Amino acid sequence: MKKHILIVLFLAMALLIFSQNEAKTSVKHSKENSKCFACHGAHTYSFQNDMIERIVTKRMNPYFIIDSVLYYEQNHKSFECIDCHSYDYTEFPHNNDLRMEQMPSCLDCHEGDDATERFNFEEIYEEFHESVHSTKHSEEFTCWMCHNPHSYKINARTNENVLETIVYDNNICLSCHADVDKYQLISDKEKPNVIDSHDWLPNQITHFARVRCIECHAQITDDVLVAHQIQPKSEAVKKCAECHSKNAELLASLYQFRAKENRSKYGFFNAAMLSDGYVIGANRNVYLNILSGVIFGLVVLVIFIHAILRGVSK
Amino acid sequence: MKDKNHDKLYLYPIWVRIWHLINAIMFLALVFTGLTLQYSSVDFEIIKFNYSISIHNYAGIILSIFFVFFLFANRFTSNGNYYQFHIKGLYDRVMKQFMYYSFGIFKNEEKPFPITKERKFNPLQKLSYVLIMYFFVPIIIITGYLLLFPDIIPKNILGFSGIHFVDLIHIILGFVLSIFIIVHVYFCTIGKTPLSNFKSMINGWH
Incomplete structure (x- = not known):
């Protein structure tokens, strides 16, 4: 009995470890991005304020909160935050000038990109500019x-x-x-x-x-x-x-x-x-169309013949 | 009631005539708009699709209100008696009438079931009217109201989309009733003269 329990426990442990590894490996750059999500994935963030020499907690601007679950399900889930945002964001407090950074557009990456050729980004870009x-x-x-x-x-x-x-x-x-x-x-x-x-x-x-x-x-x-x-x-x-x-x-x-x-x-x-x-x-259904047409035609035909025979027999 | 000057029967009281007239107008509107909806096309529109929808909806609602009136009137007046029949011997009676319409009428034979005060409908008429008014019309009304409020239709019925299933029943019954109307109008010409039954619908006398 003890042997069986040990086997079950061993299998459970193996499964747990395997699933954790699976989760880790399936999200690329999650480690790097976790530094950003530490603040931008929550409603509050804390930092050491050297001027007053203590840790302070602030509320995160709701428009700067990123849902990490949605992030790791979306098209660009394998991206590191600094793939699009400036590398300087790795420093905190962030430099105020960074707010002015020019964000990349779709074509900056997807123009002439073989991997996304089927989406025809160039044509999408043209369509969008005519919209x-x-x-x-x-x-x-x-x-x-x-x-x-x-x-x-x-x-x-x-x-x-x-x-x-x-x-x-x-x-x-x-x-x-x-x-x-x-x-x-x-x-x-x-x-x-x-x-x-x-x-x-x-x-x-x-x-x-x-x-x-x-x-x-x-x-x-x-x-x-x-x-x-x-x-x-x-x-x-x-x-x-x-x-x-x-x-x-x-x-x-x-x-x-x-x-x-x-x-x-x-x-x-x-x-x-x-x-x-x-x-x-x-x-509409092609068979029902044909069937209803045939029935309608037959009914009209029978009525027509009936009416003629009635007229003749009078 | 017998007319003094003619050997006629007063078979169609005013409420039956009004109900019948409204029923006929709504029915024709429903058939016409039903066809324009089912066979709508970008290139050829007899009537705009949204107008067809509105007319179809209103005509259906009016018809259903008068149908309920018809049920009550038949329940509480003697008109309901004309829709009662005995199963025993029904087949023979219906076949007798069918054979008359198929052959006897051309030989000028006597009608097997002449119209009397007690027998407004011959057996074939009675059977078809009962089927239409107590079976097909209620189903087409129920399916029509379901399509008017499509959100209450279950998403899936017998593997079909629920709306599709309900609409198929509605359309098939619409076709059956359209065929009935054609035959019904033709049979109305089988009177003393081709127009005599139509006159009866106006003055009530047969």
Whole structure:
């Protein structure tokens, strides 16, 4: 009995050690970054104040708090903080001038980058510069306004759950369009009200939960996987049939990552949408169409013959 | 009630005629808008999709209110008697009427079940009306209301998206009822004259 307990304990210990090693090795630069997270991962930070010769504790500016869990799940999780931020940040207290540092843009790293060629960053950059975000606002509007450098991760391509992708992507838009403080970083408008500006939209709640903002507000092109050319309000899709029809636009955007063979499953047009929802007009069924047409034709034919025979027999 | 000058039956009281007229108008609006929704296209729109949605919703709500009125009226007036039937011998009666419509009518045979004060509908009519009014219409109304409030539909029904499943039932029944309407209107022309039944719908006399 003792022997068995020892074996179980040994296995448990081995598993614990292995899992700890696994956790450590899976997060690159976690050791280096932990120095930053010691302050920027918490609501308070402490330091030795030499002028008053004691340790003081201060509250961290909430906009400078980085969620380490989200950080190590995002696209750039393998980065060291100083890959993007100045090396001088390794010294504390930080030099005040560092606040003025120019942050890198996406193309600074991704231009001509073979590893990310499939995302076509150059085309995304061009689309973005043709979008209202770029043309109507100052250069303050950068990629980072939407793609939080400390938490953004690709979703549409990797997440099979389209509804989760919709929430994730829409929250990016809402992070400005439903947040007055962030919105006013680049706009003089007092309060964006997404609900009021969409009051014409039938079943507003359902639409908000089932499609992304960019479905109607961005120009879809073949070159870029996720549309970045946000259109002016006047150019937004308002014609319901753009999605509610056989050639639904949604299949070229939201559902483009679904396998093509799913698109006509069991005779349903645009079947790629069916596991997550149903779009009137887009998910009609080819077999039911044929069957209903045949039945309708037969009924009309029988009525026609019946009417003629009635007329003849009178 | 018998008319003094004619050998006619007063079969359709005013409430039946009003209900029938409203039902017919709403039904036609629902079929028309239902088709425009199901076969909507960017290139060709008879009516704008959002207008179709609104008309379809309002027509459906009005139809459902009058359906409830119809159920109550049938429950508390003698009109409900016309919808009661006995299972025993039903098949024979229905087949007899079916054979009349299929063959006898062309030989100018006597109607097997002539209309009387007690028998407004022949067996085939009665069976189809009962199926339509007490089975198909309630289901299409329930599925219609579920689609009006899609958030209350379960996400998954029998492996299908819940909304899709409910909509399939709604669309299939819509088609069945559309076929019924076509046949129903045609059978209305089988009266003393092709228009006599339509006149009855207005004046109440058969």
